[in-house]
Amino acid sequence: MLRIAPTFTVETPTTVDEVVALLQRHGPEARVVAGGTDVMPNLKHGLYEPKVLVSLGRVQGLDGLDLSGDPLSLGALVTLHRLAEHPEVRHLLPSLAAAVGHVAGPQHRRMGTLGGNVCLDTRCVYINQTYFWREALGFCIKKDGTECHVTRTGKKCVAAASNDSAPPLLTLDARLEIVGVGGRREVALDDFYVNDGVKNNALAQGEVVTRILVPRPAPIRRFGFDKLRIRESVDFPMLNVAVAFDLVDGQARRPDIVVSAIAARPRRVKGLPEGLLNHVLVAEWGEKAFQSTRPLPNINGDVEWRREMVPVLVRRAVAAATE
Numbered sequence: 001m002l003r004i005a006p007t008f009t010v011e012t013p014t015t016v017d018e019v020v021a022l023l024q025r026h027g028p029e030a031r032v033v034a035g036g037t038d039v040m041p042n043l044k045h046g047l048y049e050p051k052v053l054v055s056l057g058r059v060q061g062l063d064g065l066d067l068s069g070d071p072l073s074l075g076a077l078v079t080l081h082r083l084a085e086h087p088e089v090r091h092l093l094p095s096l097a098a099a100v101g102h103v104a105g106p107q108h109r110r111m112g113t114l115g116g117n118v119c120l121d122t123r124c125v126y127i128n129q130t131y132f133w134r135e136a137l138g139f140c141i142k143k144d145g146t147e148c149h150v151t152r153t154g155k156k157c158v159a160a161a162s163n164d165s166a167p168p169l170l171t172l173d174a175r176l177e178i179v180g181v182g183g184r185r186e187v188a189l190d191d192f193y194v195n196d197g198v199k200n201n202a203l204a205q206g207e208v209v210t211r212i213l214v215p216r217p218a219p220i221r222r223f224g225f226d227k228l229r230i231r232e233s234v235d236f237p238m239l240n241v242a243v244a245f246d247l248v249d250g251q252a253r254r255p256d257i258v259v260s261a262i263a264a265r266p267r268r269v270k271g272l273p274e275g276l277l278n279h280v281l282v283a284e285w286g287e288k289a290f291q292s293t294r295p296l297p298n299i300n301g302d303v304e305w306r307r308e309m310v311p312v313l314v315r316r317a318v319a320a321a322t323e
């Protein structure tokens with residue numbers, strides 16, 4: 001039997017206030033859509049069934065890039081393509097430009113937005129399937145069911161954060177500007193992601209991300225990113241790693257590494273040593289990252305292999321940072 005995608009209406013507000021009012025009026029029956037590159041496949045698969053899509057496409061002022069001050073301001077509607085190609089973004093935020101330049105394929109990056117990427121839903125081999133596939137196996141906690149096919153016994157969804165912008169933005173200490181009925185608030189990206197695959201962010205009902213704010217990096221700070229995926233285009237990450245550190249006279253200080261696509265929330269590696277930046281130090285960082293990473297069979301790729309690749313990606317990300 002053919003399952004038709006549910007019918008919905010599309011609202012096209014032109015101001016953030018109108019967006020918030022629509023989200024308030026329709027409550028849980030409404031869903032925000034930006035570029036729609038993730039929302040549309042998910043709608044077809046019945047992963048959610050909103051009655052109203054609130055499109056951000058015509059909202060004025062959300063696609064601005066202001067790189068003149070501190071913090072740098074990246075509008076939620078800025079496309080991934082624009083960010084990846086922007087010379088000043090590539091210069092100031094090289095790991096972010098690299099990460100968004102490796103999202104999906106060229107068409108997705110021209111439609112897909114930074115806000116949509118930051119708010120991307122988690123993914124799992126048992127949920128990103130057609131309705132009939134999921135029905136045949138038995139629905140799971142994330143939608144319509146009560147068990148998790150990954151952990152079997154767990155009562156929590158462990159679907160993986162799969163957005164490539166999150167690790168570099170975390171190493172950049174980014175903050176989000178969020179607007180809702182209560183007005184405007186700012187939240188550190190560190191506090192935005194939560195470890196729950198059903199909904200892995202702290203957006204309240206009716207709230208929308210309007211800007212991503214990034215402290216202007218100091219010239220001594222280095223940033224790198226690398227990603228593991230099946231093909232060199234289109235595919236979601238099986239693992240992604242962002243690194244950042246200060247580099248002065250060959251010494252690496254304040255190292256920061258974030259690993260993602262392993263759990264619902266990106267993971268920051270703790271206890272990284274400082275010192276002369278050489279292969280010994282980078283191997284120590286890789287080992288720390290390896291020890292703190294336990295991939296799950298929630299996305300494609302053998303879990304042991306994905307774990308073994310963590311130090312490799314750390315090394316490549318450091319190489320990218322020092323190029």
Ligand SMILES: Cc1cc2nc3c(=O)[nH]c(=O)nc-3n(C[C@H](O)[C@H](O)[C@H](O)COP(=O)(O)OP(=O)(O)OC[C@H]3O[C@@H](n4cnc5c(N)ncnc54)[C@H](O)[C@@H]3O)c2cc1C
Nearest residue numbers: 034035036037038039104112113115116117163164209236
């Ligand atoms: C074949 C394919 C491959 C892909 N590969 C990758 C990949 O390698 N890496 C990757 O990171 N992504 C990948 N994606 C997912 C997607 O294309 C990108 O993440 C894209 O950046 C999503 O942006 P969007 O504007 O299209 O978001 P949408 O699809 O419009 O929205 C995504 C989610 O964010 C919410 N949302 C959007 N904007 C806002 C906002 N301003 N405030 C609050 N909530 C908001 C929506 O409600 C929805 O839940 C892939 C998608 C496809 C179809």
Ligand code: SF4
Nearest residue numbers: 124140148157158159
């Ligand atoms: S992790 Fe478990 S509950 Fe979550 S989507 Fe996968 S199978 Fe479903």
